[in-house]
Amino acid sequence: MFANATEAVDFIKNEDIQLLDIRFTDLLGSTQHFTVSAAGLTADELSAGYMFDGSSITGFTEIHKSDMRLLPDFSSSFVDPFRSTPTLNMNFAVVDGETNKGYGRDPRMVAKRAEAYLRSTGIADTVSFGAEAEFYLFDDVRYSTTTNASSFLVDSSEGAWNSNREEEGGNSGYKIPVRGGYFPVPPTDASTEVRDFMCATLEKVGLIVERAHHEVGTGGQQEINYRYAPLLTAADDMMKFKYVVRMCADEAGMTATFMPKPLAGDNGSGMHCHQSLWKDGQPIFADPAGYAGLSEAARFYIGGLIKHAPSLAAFTNPTTNSYRRLVPGFEAPVNLVYSSGNRSACIRIPRAGDAPAAKRVEYRVPDPTANPYLAFSAQLMAGLDGILNRIEPPAPVDKNLYSLPAEELAQIGKMPGSLEEALNALAEDHAYLTAGNVFSEDLISTWIQLKMDREVTPLRALPHPYEFNLYYKY
Numbered sequence: 091m092f093a094n095a096t097e098a099v100d101f102i103k104n105e106d107i108q109l110l111d112i113r114f115t116d117l118l119g120s121t122q123h124f125t126v127s128a129a130g131l132t133a134d135e136l137s138a139g140y141m142f143d144g145s146s147i148t149g150f151t152e153i154h155k156s157d158m159r160l161l162p163d164f165s166s167s168f169v170d171p172f173r174s175t176p177t178l179n180m181n182f183a184v185v186d187g188e189t190n191k192g193y194g195r196d197p198r199m200v201a202k203r204a205e206a207y208l209r210s211t212g213i214a215d216t217v218s219f220g221a222e223a224e225f226y227l228f229d230d231v232r233y234s235t236t237t238n239a240s241s242f243l244v245d246s247s248e249g250a251w252n253s254n255r256e257e258e259g260g261n262s263g264y265k266i267p268v269r270g271g272y273f274p275v276p277p278t279d280a281s282t283e284v285r286d287f288m289c290a291t292l293e294k295v296g297l298i299v300e301r302a303h304h305e306v307g308t309g310g311q312q313e314i315n316y317r318y319a320p321l322l323t324a325a326d327d328m329m330k331f332k333y334v335v336r337m338c339a340d341e342a343g344m345t346a347t348f349m350p351k352p353l354a355g356d357n358g359s360g361m362h363c364h365q366s367l368w369k370d371g372q373p374i375f376a377d378p379a380g381y382a383g384l385s386e387a388a389r390f391y392i393g394g395l396i397k398h399a400p401s402l403a404a405f406t407n408p409t410t411n412s413y414r415r416l417v418p419g420f421e422a423p424v425n426l427v428y429s430s431g432n433r434s435a436c437i438r439i440p441r442a443g444d445a446p447a448a449k450r451v452e453y454r455v456p457d458p459t460a461n462p463y464l465a466f467s468a469q470l471m472a473g474l475d476g477i478l479n480r481i482e483p484p485a486p487v488d489k490n491l492y493s494l495p496a497e498e499l500a501q502i503g504k505m506p507g508s509l510e511e512a513l514n515a516l517a518e519d520h521a522y523l524t525a526g527n528v529f530s531e532d533l534i535s536t537w538i539q540l541k542m543d544r545e546v547t548p549l550r551a552l553p554h555p556y557e558f559n560l561y562y563k564y
Contacts (some may be wrong), residue, residue, distance in 0.1 A: 091296070092164035095133035102128045102178060109177040111170060112140055114160055114184055115197050117149025117537065118408075119461030121329055128178065136162055141187060149540050150184075150195060157187035163198070166326050168295045172337045181326060194530040197463035201322045204467035207526035213387070213477055214367035214374055219466050220318030220450075221328055223458035224359035225348050227281055227310035227339055240555055244352055246309035248280050266308040268356050279304045284342045285312060291334050292316060297327055306357040310344075318364060321470060325462035332458070348458035350407070351414035358415030358422065361458040363406075363469060364440070366450040367391070376446035381486055382430035382439040383449055392437055393483040394476020395453055395469065396426050398522055399436065400506050400515035404537065405468040406456035410509045410545050415457060423454035425491045426503035427484050434491040436505065437483075455505060468523060475522035510546045513538050 092098040101107070110131065113123045126140070144151040144158035151158065160182035170177040184196035192199040209215050226244075233242035245252070253265045264277045276282050281304055289299045298317035305311035314335070319327055332348065339346035351358040366375045367387065377385035384392075395402070407416065416424050428437035428451075436455050442448035451473075456465055475481070484503070491499065506512040517538055523529035 091167040094164060095137045095162070098136060098162070098164050098167060098178075098180070099131055099133045102131060105169075105176065107169070107176045107178045109173070109175055110136075111173075111177050111179040112160060112182055113179055114182045115329060115461065115463060116147050117195050117197065117461070117533075117540070119197070119459070119464070120148075121333065122147060123179075125177070139182065139185075144184070144187075144193075149536060150193075158193065159185045159187050159190065161185055161190075165323075168330065171291050171294050171334075172341070181329075195533050195536060197461050198322065198325070200467050200529060200533070201325050201463040203526065203528045204470050205321050207528050208367075208470060208474065210526060211474060211478065213474065214369040216368040217321050217470050218318045218364075218366050218368065218450075219321055219324035220315075220364035221324060221361050221456075221462065221466070222313060222315050222364075223328060223331065223348060223361045224305050224311060224313045225335060225346050225458065226307065226352050226359065227284065227312055227344050227346055228352075229344055231345050231347070235552065240552065244309065244347075248278075249309035251309075266304075268308050269306055271304050271308055271311055272306045273303055281310055281312060284338060284344060285314065287342065288314060288335055288338045291338055292331065295330055295334060297331065305359075307353060307359075308356055309353060311357065311359065321466050322463075325466050328462040350409070350412045350457040350459060359458060360415070360423070360454060361456045361460060361465075363453045363456050363466070364450045365453065365469065365473070367473075373446045373449060375451065376449035378444070383444070384439060385449075387477050388449070388451060389483065390477045390480055391473035392428050392451060392476065393481030394472045394474065394479075394522070395437060395451070396428070396483045396503070397476065397481050398472040398519060399426050399455065399503075400512060401519040402468050402472050403455065403506050403512035404509075404516035404541070405464045406453075406460050407505075407512065408461070408465075408509070408541065409457075409459045410549050412457050412459060413506070413508050416455075416505050416507075424505045425487075425499075426505065427487045427491070429486050429488050435487060464529075467528060471523050471525065471528055475525070508546075509541060513541055513546070 107128050109125050110128045111123050111125050113121055116122055139159045139161040141159055143156045145156035163181045166181035168179055170179050183198055184193040186193055208217055228244045228246050230245040248266045250265050250268050255261055285302050289302050292299050300315045302314040305313045335346050366373055375385055375388035416422050418424055423436040427435045429435040430439045438452040438454055440452055520534050
């Protein structure tokens, strides 16, 4: 939005902005913020940044090295459409409080280093990402885990389970069947108004919305697509997108979740990542003579994604719930092959006409619990490793992978079956990520330890409700 601090301060004065909301992203991918008064703010004060306690942020530093500084990224600013007091939101980079050097665990700094590494290879100067983060809208959510009980419940007026519910004014019967939510019109699609509200608000904060619709899942699964952008901007856009979706849902008396698998027996939510490389303004993934119109560079890029998919999953599918989605069926991309237009493959080449600029790779594995700065950067690094080392992918498969004979399916590589498997794969295979110091060894080891300690190990120790169905009477 702004090129420098002077432009930002002038905007604050001219538009009577009263508050500056300072935002950054923690290692796990949650937006953190605090607010300062914009009254009398000078360009020098803004450029100097703001100190904070890094030891209080998940995955950051220890208490004896807690002084950290936030430095502004003026281009990422937008006026908050939800605050009653005029507020400018701005993303900040995290730097060491003493040295002012970029902090190795700051996700936005990883994205900047990834873009710089891409340029240093000479392969391309820009990578574009268009990410499609699906989500569910619910009317009610409740969950609890205690010593003697564990439960969750989500509810939606659209849910198939409410077809026999007594409702005020009578039950209209317009409920969405399980796995039957793709493209119905109102009144079956009862989410249209809130989705329109989201689209209008996304446009207000600078995203160009391209399409919006109900997704396959009952109980309010949604998809809103917006224009692609270079890696860092695309990651900023994803964080902005999540903020707007959650806030619009809240204002509508609903709740939005980006959990990959909130419902049993229905489709999960993915974050399909469309990506392409550009050099001097020209796309380098297009070649009319190649399979599906792909260039050699694009084929090798796919080879890198497929080769490193198991370790890449630690960043693209970073939760235990991610692997409830990555099971056969439900349009889940568990098979490590690529194909033209085939949604059962982990990589799809969209049929987007003959325009070279539209030629891209769609990596269908990621889900929206991923930290976009890390997930986008990791995908780029895997693809570049494929190009640099001329990694040939397996032959494309243009058949429904879910209906292949067992012996043929057994020859196809699979995604990890759990977060622990993905973390183990990352521990063994991450040299492609540390190339050019894009990901540090410290970040990778911290990520693995954090995920094991916070998610894998605790969940392993919890009785699961389904185990009572299976074993209580033994």
